Each structure stands twice: as structure tokens, then as C-alpha cells.
Amino acid sequence: MKILVLNGPNLARLDIRDSSIYGDFTYPELVAFIEASAEALGFIADVRQSNEEAQIIGWLHEAADASLPVIINPAAFTHYSYAIRDAAELLKSPLIEVHLSNPLSREEFRHTSVISGVATGTIAGFGPNSYILALEALKKLLHK
Numbered sequence: 110m111k112i113l114v115l116n117g118p119n120l121a122r123l124d125i126r127d128s129s130i131y132g133d134f135t136y137p138e139l140v141a142f143i144e145a146s147a148e149a150l151g152f153i154a155d156v157r158q159s160n161e162e163a164q165i166i167g168w169l170h171e172a173a174d175a176s177l178p179v180i181i182n183p184a185a186f187t188h189y190s191y192a193i194r195d196a197a198e199l200l201k202s203p204l205i206e207v208h209l210s211n212p213l214s215r216e217e218f219r220h221t222s223v224i225s226g227v228a229t230g231t232i233a234g235f236g237p238n239s240y241i242l243a244l245e246a247l248k249k250l251l252h253k
Contacts, residue, residue, distance in 0.1 A: 117160075120184055208231075
């Protein structure tokens with residue numbers, strides 16, 4: 110089964126971001142990790158990243174039209190993109206919000222997610238393992 114894994118702004122720059130927050134790996138390493146983990150669970154992961162809100166909205170529309178499950182790390186868009194939230198709300202399949210770090214342990218402005226209210230669930234703070242936990246949850250949700 111195909112799933113969409115969407116990553117928001119600045120995630121393609123993990124190699125130069127604060128490793129104490131985001132970990133010590135590159136974005137290509139994260140993509141390979143997600144793809145291998147998804148394959149081990151029987152999924153084909155289409156992993157995408159964009160710094161542009163409109164692109165992410167378009168991908169969510171694509172997922173809604175195709176009834177694809179989505180794992181999304183909206184990154185900074187988490188806290189203020191009502192447009193991404195509205196697009197995510199159109200999904201009929203499960204949507205799992207993930208974060209590498211725990212937003213609640215960081216600056217106060219990161220404590221609010223406008224996406225969580227329309228997500229099936231949220232997993233945060235486990236580094237790249239947040240994606241594995243999301244994949245495992247997705248597998249269980251789809252095999253109820």
C-alpha cells in the first residue's frame with residue numbers, strides 16, 4: 110500500500126540545524142530510513158519535502174483524491190498554517206502528525222499545533238523513530 114510522507118520547511122537542511130534538537134543525520138539519510146522502515150511494514154512510502162505551503166496543500170489534495178494515508182511533519186507550518194489544516198481535514202484516510210523534537214519542550218510558540226485537531230494522532234520527540242512509530246500506528250489503523 111502506498112502512503113505519503115510529507116515534510117515541511119527546513120527539514121531538507123537537517124545537516125546544518127541544531128543536532129541537539131534535530132539529531133545528527135542528513136535529510137537523505139532520514140528519507141532512506143523512512144523508506145526502509147515503511148517497506149519492512151509492507152508500505153511504499155512516497156517521501157516529499159517542501160518549503161512552500163502551497164506545494165504541501167497540493168500534495169494533501171492529491172492524497173485526499175487518492176484516499177492515501179498521510180504522515181506529515183509540518184515543521185514550522187504546524188503552528189500557524191490554517192490552509193494546511195484545512196487541506197488535511199479533507200483526508201478520508203488516516204493522518205498522523207510527526208515531529209522529530211518535542212514541541213512542548215521548546216519555545217512557547219511551538220506549543221500550539223493547528224494540525225493536531227484534524228490528525229488521527231500525533232507522535233513527537235523520538236527523533237527519526239517518530240516516523241517508525243507513525244508507520245506502526247498507521248499499519249494498525251489500516252488493519253482494524
